Amino acid sequence: MQVSRSIILYLPERFEIELGKSLEADPPSWDYKIEYFYYLIHYLTFRQIQNKDDKYFSMNTKQLKKLTVWNIDRYIKYLVNGEFLYRDDNNRAEM
Secondary structure (H helix, E strand, O other), rough: OOOOOOOOOOHHHHOOOOHHHHHHHHHOOOOOOHHOOOOOOOOHHHHHOOOOOOOEEEEEEHHHHOOOOOHHHHHHHHHHHOOOEOOOOOEEEOO
16 A cells, blocks of 8 residues: 655745745746645755756756656746746756
8 A cells, every 4th residue: 555645845935935926926827836846946956965066057857757747847947937047058957
């Protein structure tokens, strides 16, 4: 028997507040789930810690799609457009 368990993600409080304001003021045009924004930032924070010497680091969107949802690119684009996340020309991320 499989038992569902909650996952605890630690996110910067300011991010949660600002994302909430952004979603209220300018919600995405698709049926989004805030949990995917939270997971994405958690993933990127972890990657940033792993790559602390690099200003930018690559994102594995194929892996993210397997772990989250097929349209995670939309979530990334929303965060980029809202200036929560920055990309360089090679689609590498910086928070």
